[in-house]
Amino acid sequence: MSEVQPDGAVVSGLSVRIGEAVLVDDVTFTAPAGAITALIGPNGAGKSTLLRALVGAVPLAGQAVVTLASEELTGMSHRERARRVALVEQDGAADVARPVLDVVLLGRTPHRSRWGGDSPGDLELASEALERAGVAALAERDFATLSGGERQRVHLARALVQQPRLLLLDEPTNHLDVAAQLQVLRLTRALARSGMTVLAALHDLNHALRYADHVVVLAGGEVVATGDPRDVLTGELVGEVYQVRATRVQAAGHDLLVMD
Numbered sequence: 001m002s003e004v005q006p007d008g009a010v011v012s013g014l015s016v017r018i019g020e021a022v023l024v025d026d027v028t029f030t031a032p033a034g035a036i037t038a039l040i041g042p043n044g045a046g047k048s049t050l051l052r053a054l055v056g057a058v059p060l061a062g063q064a065v066v067t068l069a070s071e072e073l074t075g076m077s078h079r080e081r082a083r084r085v086a087l088v089e090q091d092g093a094a095d096v097a098r099p100v101l102d103v104v105l106l107g108r109t110p111h112r113s114r115w116g117g118d119s120p121g122d123l124e125l126a127s128e129a130l131e132r133a134g135v136a137a138l139a140e141r142d143f144a145t146l147s148g149g150e151r152q153r154v155h156l157a158r159a160l161v162q163q164p165r166l167l168l169l170d171e172p173t174n175h176l177d178v179a180a181q182l183q184v185l186r187l188t189r190a191l192a193r194s195g196m197t198v199l200a201a202l203h204d205l206n207h208a209l210r211y212a213d214h215v216v217v218l219a220g221g222e223v224v225a226t227g228d229p230r231d232v233l234t235g236e237l238v239g240e241v242y243q244v245r246a247t248r249v250q251a252a253g254h255d256l257l258v259m260d
């Protein structure tokens with residue numbers, strides 16, 4: 001499905017410049033609600049920069065407008081935006097010497113009054129998120145002692161308790177073993193099916209083909225294609241964008257890309 005739904009995210013004319021360098025160049029696309037949009041493109045294409053720009057972590061150049069469910073995100077305070085948008089970064093903070101549960105509860109910060117502590121509802125959300133991310137057994141562990149894959153899933157749990165409408169994932173399967181990759185991709189699909197707008201930078205094009213409903217292809221900071229992954233991710237386009245030989249095949253009932 002790739003038709004535009006009004007309650008998704010609409011990004012229009014988004015650019016990021018640092019000094020003379022144009023990292024993201026006048027990017028326009030839609031991420032439909034209730035769907036996973038895969039953001040793909042070679043190393044250095046601008047994927048992480050774009051995701052960070054959507055949470056206000058890097059300044060925008062020019063006249064960008066970003067709306068989510070018809071509300072304009074650009075111009076919102078950090079706190080207002082954080083109630084609506086969560087980002088799980090590729091290598092989130094690693095050296096936090098606090099129990100995992102406390103790290104996950106940080107996701108409630110934008111919803112809390114300035115002086116409020118953790119409510120029973122917050123604790124319930126945190127334990128549910130730890131369960132869904134497959135790391136409930138780690139709740140009492142010191143976050144700094146976790147493996148890369150465990151940390152990544154705890155960061156995902158933190159993003160879930162933020163209860164975002166728009167979930168941004170930067171390489172969510174990066175440090176994960178194959179079983180954990182599938183668990184995270186299936187969880188992501190379930191979140192999208194429950195109405196969330198998910199925008200995920202993915203390196204594995206076969207994950208994009210299998211799990212994404214919509215794809216945005218970025219190269220050199222520009223959008224070069226958007227649409228249904230099965231239409232967009234042809235051998236020809238992938239070959240051109242990544243400068244490889246790519247062929248689409250069918251195996252075990254799935255579309256697959258084989259690269260050499």
Ligand SMILES: Nc1ncnc2c1ncn2[C@@H]1O[C@H](COP(=O)(O)OP(=O)(O)OP(=O)(O)O)[C@@H](O)[C@H]1O
Binds near residue numbers: 018
């Ligand atoms: N502070 C900076 N100053 C100049 N260039 C930068 C800066 N930060 C990032 N870049 C460059 O911007 C480009 C986009 O980087 P970005 O991390 O967004 O790419 P990406 O698509 O996420 O890459 P990857 O797949 O390798 O994670 C890269 O060429 C990077 O070197």
